[in-house]
Amino acid sequence: MSIFKKITVIGAGNMGSAIAAGLVKYSDSEICLANRSEGRLTNFMNAYGNYSNFKVTTDLADSVKGSSLVVLAVKPWAVKDVTDQIRENLQEDSVVVSVAAGISIADLKMMIDRSSVGVIYMIPNTALQVGKGMTFATASGVEDAKIDAIHRLFAPLTRLKFIDEAKMGAATALCSCGIAYVYKFIAAAAQAGVELGFSYDEAVDYFTATVSGATAVIESSDLTLQQLVNAVTTPGGMTIRGVNELERKGFTAAVIDSIISPLKK
Numbered sequence: 001m002s003i004f005k006k007i008t009v010i011g012a013g014n015m016g017s018a019i020a021a022g023l024v025k026y027s028d029s030e031i032c033l034a035n036r037s038e039g040r041l042t043n044f045m046n047a048y049g050n051y052s053n054f055k056v057t058t059d060l061a062d063s064v065k066g067s068s069l070v071v072l073a074v075k076p077w078a079v080k081d082v083t084d085q086i087r088e089n090l091q092e093d094s095v096v097v098s099v100a101a102g103i104s105i106a107d108l109k110m111m112i113d114r115s116s117v118g119v120i121y122m123i124p125n126t127a128l129q130v131g132k133g134m135t136f137a138t139a140s141g142v143e144d145a146k147i148d149a150i151h152r153l154f155a156p157l158t159r160l161k162f163i164d165e166a167k168m169g170a171a172t173a174l175c176s177c178g179i180a181y182v183y184k185f186i187a188a189a190a191q192a193g194v195e196l197g198f199s200y201d202e203a204v205d206y207f208t209a210t211v212s213g214a215t216a217v218i219e220s221s222d223l224t225l226q227q228l229v230n231a232v233t234t235p236g237g238m239t240i241r242g243v244n245e246l247e248r249k250g251f252t253a254a255v256i257d258s259i260i261s262p263l264k265k
């Protein structure tokens, strides 16, 4: 049994619903999903009504009563409003996890304004909804036993790594924003596939399988990325012509800039 007997997720948008769904499916905790309006709660009830370990509510203040873990998954500009509503009902030794991008640990502590409450800033990405992807987190005032329990809770949902807060911006740019660039790469390849005679859906399907194959090879191989490229680029062959064309068109520079540019002011 998790040490977090009751977990409240506030915000039933894309991220809050994905986290709540994972917790409902894989944890033995009692889950409460709270949202200020009813529509998204109804959608969640329709999707997960066959599970009995959760309830939904529009009463944000009441939702955190008795919760040892509270996940804030509302828009960054709504975090202050929500913490104002829940502060009085937060359990003394609870942990608040915020996934709101750009809201620092210092901001969170100031908004929560309860010194006994541990604080975690977490940056997931949408692959969490399928139990994949890379999530980063940084914590303040959270005991090791609770960090371990959070690792166990999130293990079926995502890879999770706790890092220094100074690296959270870089982690967000690389992995949270980065998933969009992978979608764009697949979409671009599919456009080429259509020109070559496949339907768009076929091209997306086939190229997604190619990307998935490449990631599986990287994860299972001891070879470096350059050695893997060398292994598929026969001298004088087709693939090296395509690889060199990528470089002539600035592929590497474009990817580097796309990952770094969100961090530039």
Ligand SMILES: NC(=O)c1ccc[n+]([C@@H]2O[C@H](COP(=O)([O-])OP(=O)(O)OC[C@H]3O[C@@H](n4cnc5c(N)ncnc54)[C@H](OP(=O)(O)O)[C@@H]3O)[C@@H](O)[C@H]2O)c1
Binding pocket: 010, 011, 012, 013, 014, 015, 016, 035, 036, 037, 038, 040, 073, 074, 075, 076, 077, 078, 081, 082, 099, 100, 101, 123, 124, 125, 126, 176
């Ligand atoms: N999506 C991602 O890939 C991703 C990745 C990393 C971090 N995040 C973070 O996750 C958080 C939620 O993003 P999302 O993509 O799930 O957005 P979303 O689908 O638009 O959902 C936003 C949620 O915030 C609630 N909300 C908005 N204003 C509120 C207020 N003033 N008081 C109470 N609740 C309010 C909405 O409630 P209503 O249903 O009533 O409008 C909804 O539940 C954001 O802070 C974002 O930075 C998202």
